[in-house]
Amino acid sequence: DAGVIQSPRHEVTEMGQEVTLRCKPISGHNSLFWYRQTMMRGLELLIYFNNNVPIDDSGMPEDRFSAKMPNASFSTLKIQPSEPRDSAVYFCASSLMGQDQPQHFGDGTRLSIL
Amino acid sequence: QKEVEQDPGPLSVPEGAIVSLNCTYSNSAFQYFMWYRQYSRKGPELLMYTYSSGNKEDGRFTAQVDKSSKYISLFIRDSQPSDSATYLCAMNAGTYKYIFGTGTRLKVLA
Numbered sequence: 617d618a619g620v621i622q623s624p625r626h627e628v629t630e631m632g633q634e635v636t637l638r639c640k641p642i643s644g645h646n647s648l649f650w651y652r653q654t655m656m657r658g659l660e661l662l663i664y665f666n667n668n669v670p671i672d673d674s675g676m677p678e679d680r681f682s683a684k685m686p687n688a689s690f691s692t693l694k695i696q697p698s699e700p701r702d703s704a705v706y707f708c709a710s711s712l713m714g715q716d717q718p719q720h721f722g723d724g725t726r727l728s729i730l
Numbered sequence: 731q732k733e734v735e736q737d738p739g740p741l742s743v744p745e746g747a748i749v750s751l752n753c754t755y756s757n758s759a760f761q762y763f764m765w766y767r768q769y770s771r772k773g774p775e776l777l778m779y780t781y782s783s784g785n786k787e788d789g790r791f792t793a794q795v796d797k798s799s800k801y802i803s804l805f806i807r808d809s810q811p812s813d814s815a816t817y818l819c820a821m822n823a824g825t826y827k828y829i830f831g832t833g834t835r836l837k838v839l840a
Contacts, residue, residue, distance in 0.1 A: 620773070647826060649826075657832075658818075658830055658831070658832035658833065659774075659818070659830040661827065661828070664826050664827075666826075671826070672826075672827075707773055707774070709773075711826075716762060716781065718764060718776050718779050719776075719828060720776065721766075721773035721774045721775070722773050723771075723772050723773045724771075724772075724773050726771070
């Protein structure tokens with residue numbers, strides 16, 4: 617079975633540009649998570665969707681960050697305008713709904729803002 | 731104090747050694763405990779998943795949870811160079827919100 621698919625794998629762009637990261641969750645999973653990973657802070661939850669509806673966006677750092685899930689098989693995380701401190705690896709994860717269901721991660725997008 | 735503490739390493743061991751990786755936590759409400767393995771430039775991969783206290787074994791890997799001490803461990807027997815990775819512990823209190831450790835880098839030397 618295909619796992620969580622993220623694109624692009626790498627993104628390098630200049631400060632001020634809009635960045636869009638994409639995620640395709642595992643088919644049949646109805647929970648989707650966006651995380652950011654840095655050396656200093658580890659993995660931080662940005663936003664959680666359940667059945668395509670944003671449930672918890674308290675981890676989104678600023679209004680420059682937005683996320684959407686228009687259908688069960690696609691989600692985007694957008695940063696506009698981007699800043700150098702946004703440089704990190706962004707992961708998408710999905711799971712079946714339920715407190716005992718483990719999360720499965722994609723391979724991430726490595727984002728560098730110059 | 732962080733909710734989950736994990737020694738960042740790096741931990742270097744010779745091939746064939748028994749490896750012990752540990753996390754401590756402060757929230758007594760945590761019920762589900764996970765270990766993820768993350769290779770360089772890849773996403774975290776679920777390795778072990780346990781509920782409440784006790785041991786769970788899967789091949790060369792054993793996960794141990796001691797809720798009374800708020801301490802979890804992952805043991806790797808007969809370690810291999812292919813086990814070289816960062817190991818992340820994660821836990822939750824029965825909700826969607828996982829709290830991750832910052833990871834321990836392990837290097838198994840051939």
